[in-house]
Amino acid sequence: MGVADKQIKVGIRTIWDVPKEEYFGPGQLTCAGCGPSLAVRHILKAAGPNTIIANATGCIEVTTTQYPYTAWAVPYIHVAFENAAAVASGIESAIKALNRKGLANTKAKVIALAGDGGTYDIGIQALSGMLERGHGVLYVLYDNEAYMNTGIQRSGGTPRFAWTTTSPVGSKIRGKVQSKKDIMSIVIAHRVPYAATASIAYPLDLMNKVKKALDALDEGPTFLHVFAPCPPGWRIDESKTVEIARLAVETGVFPLYEWDHGKFRLNPPSNNHIDKSKRKPLINYLKPQGRFAHMKEDEIKAMEAEIDSYWDYLTKLLKAFG
Amino acid sequence: MTQVLEKQRERVVVGKKGLTTNYAIAQAVKDVDVDVIAAYPITPQTTIIEKLAEYVANGELDAEFIPVESEHSALSAAVGASAAGARVFTATSAQGLELMHEILHIASGLRLPIVMAVPGRALSAPISIHGDYQDLMNVRDTGWIIYIASTAQEAYDTIIEAFRVAEDPRVQLPVIVSYDGFLMSHTTEPVEIYDPKVVREFTPRRRNTRPILNPENPITMGALATPDWYYEIKYQAINALKSSRGVIDEVDSEFNEKFNRSYKPVEGFMIDDADYVLVTYGGAATWNALEAAKEARDRGLKAGVVRIRLFRPFPANDLVKALSNAKAIAVVDRAVAPGSPIEGPVFKDVYIALHMADVDKPMLSVIHGLSQRTMYIRDFYELYYRLRDIAKIGKSPQESLFMGLR
Amino acid sequence: MSELKSWTQIPMGGYITEPKNSMNNKTGSWRTQRPVIDQDACTRCRICWLYCPEPAILELDKPYVAKNGRKYNMTFEINYDYCKGCGICANECPVKAIKMVPEVVQQ
Numbered sequence: 001m002g003v004a005d006k007q008i009k010v011g012i013r014t015i016w017d018v019p020k021e022e023y024f025g026p027g028q029l030t031c032a033g034c035g036p037s038l039a040v041r042h043i044l045k046a047a048g049p050n051t052i053i054a055n056a057t058g059c060i061e062v063t064t065t066q067y068p069y070t071a072w073a074v075p076y077i078h079v080a081f082e083n084a085a086a087v088a089s090g091i092e093s094a095i096k097a098l099n100r101k102g103l104a105n106t107k108a109k110v111i112a113l114a115g116d117g118g119t120y121d122i123g124i125q126a127l128s129g130m131l132e133r134g135h136g137v138l139y140v141l142y143d144n145e146a147y148m149n150t151g152i153q154r155s156g157g158t159p160r161f162a163w164t165t166t167s168p169v170g171s172k173i174r175g176k177v178q179s180k181k182d183i184m185s186i187v188i189a190h191r192v193p194y195a196a197t198a199s200i201a202y203p204l205d206l207m208n209k210v211k212k213a214l215d216a217l218d219e220g221p222t223f224l225h226v227f228a229p230c231p232p233g234w235r236i237d238e239s240k241t242v243e244i245a246r247l248a249v250e251t252g253v254f255p256l257y258e259w260d261h262g263k264f265r266l267n268p269p270s271n272n273h274i275d276k277s278k279r280k281p282l283i284n285y286l287k288p289q290g291r292f293a294h295m296k297e298d299e300i301k302a303m304e305a306e307i308d309s310y311w312d313y314l315t316k317l318l319k320a321f322g
Numbered sequence: 323m324t325q326v327l328e329k330q331r332e333r334v335v336v337g338k339k340g341l342t343t344n345y346a347i348a349q350a351v352k353d354v355d356v357d358v359i360a361a362y363p364i365t366p367q368t369t370i371i372e373k374l375a376e377y378v379a380n381g382e383l384d385a386e387f388i389p390v391e392s393e394h395s396a397l398s399a400a401v402g403a404s405a406a407g408a409r410v411f412t413a414t415s416a417q418g419l420e421l422m423h424e425i426l427h428i429a430s431g432l433r434l435p436i437v438m439a440v441p442g443r444a445l446s447a448p449i450s451i452h453g454d455y456q457d458l459m460n461v462r463d464t465g466w467i468i469y470i471a472s473t474a475q476e477a478y479d480t481i482i483e484a485f486r487v488a489e490d491p492r493v494q495l496p497v498i499v500s501y502d503g504f505l506m507s508h509t510t511e512p513v514e515i516y517d518p519k520v521v522r523e524f525t526p527r528r529r530n531t532r533p534i535l536n537p538e539n540p541i542t543m544g545a546l547a548t549p550d551w552y553y554e555i556k557y558q559a560i561n562a563l564k565s566s567r568g569v570i571d572e573v574d575s576e577f578n579e580k581f582n583r584s585y586k587p588v589e590g591f592m593i594d595d596a597d598y599v600l601v602t603y604g605g606a607a608t609w610n611a612l613e614a615a616k617e618a619r620d621r622g623l624k625a626g627v628v629r630i631r632l633f634r635p636f637p638a639n640d641l642v643k644a645l646s647n648a649k650a651i652a653v654v655d656r657a658v659a660p661g662s663p664i665e666g667p668v669f670k671d672v673y674i675a676l677h678m679a680d681v682d683k684p685m686l687s688v689i690h691g692l693s694q695r696t697m698y699i700r701d702f703y704e705l706y707y708r709l710r711d712i713a714k715i716g717k718s719p720q721e722s723l724f725m726g727l728r
Numbered sequence: 729m730s731e732l733k734s735w736t737q738i739p740m741g742g743y744i745t746e747p748k749n750s751m752n753n754k755t756g757s758w759r760t761q762r763p764v765i766d767q768d769a770c771t772r773c774r775i776c777w778l779y780c781p782e783p784a785i786l787e788l789d790k791p792y793v794a795k796n797g798r799k800y801n802m803t804f805e806i807n808y809d810y811c812k813g814c815g816i817c818a819n820e821c822p823v824k825a826i827k828m829v830p831e832v833v834q835q
Contacts, residue, residue: 016774024748025750025781026751026755026782026783027753027754027782028755028782030781032758033781034781038779049540061546070750072748073747077402077535079401083394087398088402089395090403091406093388093403094410097357097384097385098357101357103407108537126391128391132391133389203778238816239814239815241781241816242816433740433741494741533739533740542743542747543741544742545744550732551738555735558735
């Protein structure tokens with residue numbers, strides 16, 4: 001089956017193809033308008049009941065499993081903050097061994113689920129180990145761009161200039177100094193069969209990518225970087241979560257793309273955004289967010305330059321690996 | 323009766339090999355047919371996992387060997403695998419044991435029957451690869467069942483027992499089997515190997531005795547517990563550890579029937595009439611103490627040795643029984659608890675156990691063998707004479723004796 | 729508030745054995761504003777249902793004839809037991825058929 005075939009095979013074409021079954025919530029303690037909550041809801045719809053979740057400590061873990069209540073209708077385990085990938089590796093190996101030895105007959109697929117905290121920083125070692133060893137696990141990173149659960153502290157996934165409690169805007173230092181770590185490039189360096197970015201504002205795209213990623217597990221590990229805004233952390237109105245996620249894609253801040261068996265592909269609408277004039281102005285994305293409210297003209301220009309440079313890089317990738 | 327037992331043992335014992343304790347453990351892990359091994363190399367554990375990797379590569383052991391990227395991930399992967407229903411083994415020592423520390427508490431809190439071998443090694447700083455029990459002492463409160471073996475045979479046997487105890491529905495706790503780093507892990511002893519079929523009969527796979535991660539019955543493991551719930555959930559594990567003693571004794575008794583070997587949680591040597599007793603753990607300390615005790619006896623001193631094999635849950639009653647008639651007792655610790663009223667960690671446990679039972683004897687805390695500083699037989703011999711003097715004075719020395727310190 | 733059971737009455741290891749029993753937790757009590765769907769304006773596009781993070785929008789096999797004569801074989805209703813009042817549904821509705829109104833507390 002060639003790469004082109006996998007590209008055409010799309011399970012969810014329209015909104016009416018989205019499965020009705022809910023394997024997650026309601027009743028969880030996530031904030032009103034929580035991006036990650038919506039992400040998990042969609043991911044489980046696409047993954048279905050034959051899924052085992054290994055979740056790292058974070059917003060989702062704390063709000064969905066407060067004893068004696070759980071929001072999960074699939075098997076779920078939480079161990080610690082930095083080891084979702086290691087725990088998932090163990091589960092995957094157990095299933096392999098038990099099935100092979102005739103001690104079990106399970107078709108369950110394993111998803112490691114962690115936030116940007118548990119992935120970019122404290123969880124990077126376990127992630128790299130899992131990818132290097134080639135476990136058949138889908139790693140889903142839900143990115144709300146800071147350690148939100150502990151009160152909005154900066155992570156390696158926090159964008160430059162953003163206000164957080166540990167990268168505050170003061171007279172000497174104005175927001176986060178470092179740029180957002182390029183986690184997708186790190187993942188791709190492990191030569192995994194499939195990795196993609198996705199967003200809660202493009203749920204059909206997200207769900208299809210989940211299906212594709214799960215389908216590829218017999219070849220090795222797969223990875224999804226899911227953009228999931230956080231109203232309290234980003235200082236946006238809680239009704240704007242999906243809108244902001246959409247603007248991130250439309251302004252080119254968070255492009256949608258896939259690394260599909262060594263082939264790089266930009267997904268709609270990002271496939272039109274190589275031409276800068278087709279991207280919405282960056283200010284549309286920044287203005288509604290309190291975490292960027294302090295930004296001056298020169299800082300906005302600097303951020304724009306960074307985005308342009310990233311798109312340069314993506315254009316080159318498309319030429320080389322498209 | 324003895325003939326029948328001998329014949330039975332002949333069927334059960336299929337060979338006698340010269341094995342290091344590490345290789346004996348690898349053999350046992352193979353014999354119980356584990357499903358998943360997740361381990362990271364660290365001296366002096368390396369040869370266990372090297373041998374296991376060999377078994378898996380040769381198809382002698384049908385298991386998934388996960389060469390994890392750190393010890394923290396080793397135990398994390400073991401937790402995941404065990405939660406998914408697999409029989410799991412790992413091993414580590416010193417810095418590795420420290421690195422996985424938070425997961426130790428989680429493994430027992432999540433009630434997972436993982437078995438881990440820990441050849442004891444000194445803790446950095448300064449960094450040392452040599453053996454002692456500081457690493458083990460640092461994990462004594464993590465809620466795991468802890469055995470300390472004194473011979474390669476015992477380690478082999480204990481690994482088999484450990485899986486049986488861990489997986490018992492009345493226990494459901496992880497188990498550590500510890501022993502001397504280097505002095506046992508890397509020295510060769512004769513070990514009788516059992517028929518793996520018999521070993522597997524002794525450690526049967528039990529279905530449906532514990533909830534596992536399975537889509538047929540979706541459960542949530544590792545929930546967040548608020549102050550309203552943490553206490554009760556933790557207490558279950560605390561109680562399980564305490565009451566595991568019953569199962570441990572049961573398993574030992576059955577092991578004896580099957581394999582004709584029995585190990586008591588506390589083992590006494592020449593203690594029935596002993597005036598002066600050394601309490602030890604592990605191989606080198608115990609066997610050297612025994613040599614010294616024999617020499618002391620030759621010179622008219624009523625010397626004895628008590629070895630602690632089951633460290634957690636602590637066998638208080640057995641110790642009280644073994645030590646009630648002694649005139650003076652020394653506990654030889656190969657580990658230190660700095661800043662404690664007395665710096666011997668096991669000394670503290672023994673002292674408390676005796677005093678809770680109103681057994682008040684002069685007791686000496688001895689620290690020796692740190693980072694494998696040689697524990698000479700003459701050192702133990704000297705201790706018996708010290709105990710004689712202490713018994714005369716009738717009072718416990720107020721400080722630990724740091725033996726061999728320059 | 730769930731009953732506070734004793735350590736002998738709860739499953740081992742803090743395991744939660746009933747899937748999605750979070751549904752016992754009616755998060756609807758959180759809201760300060762509630763969405764109201766104008767069923768005559770609603771075109772049954774499914775977008776609100778798709779974007780609710782809880783989810784607190786029910787897709788029901790309830791036929792409906794709108795004021796403009798349009799016939800629908802389904803209806804979307806807010807599940808007020810769980811709706812936290814975030815307003816994403818109102819924000820995303822392409823025909824602005826959902827209004828956020830203040831939550832009135834029963835005196």
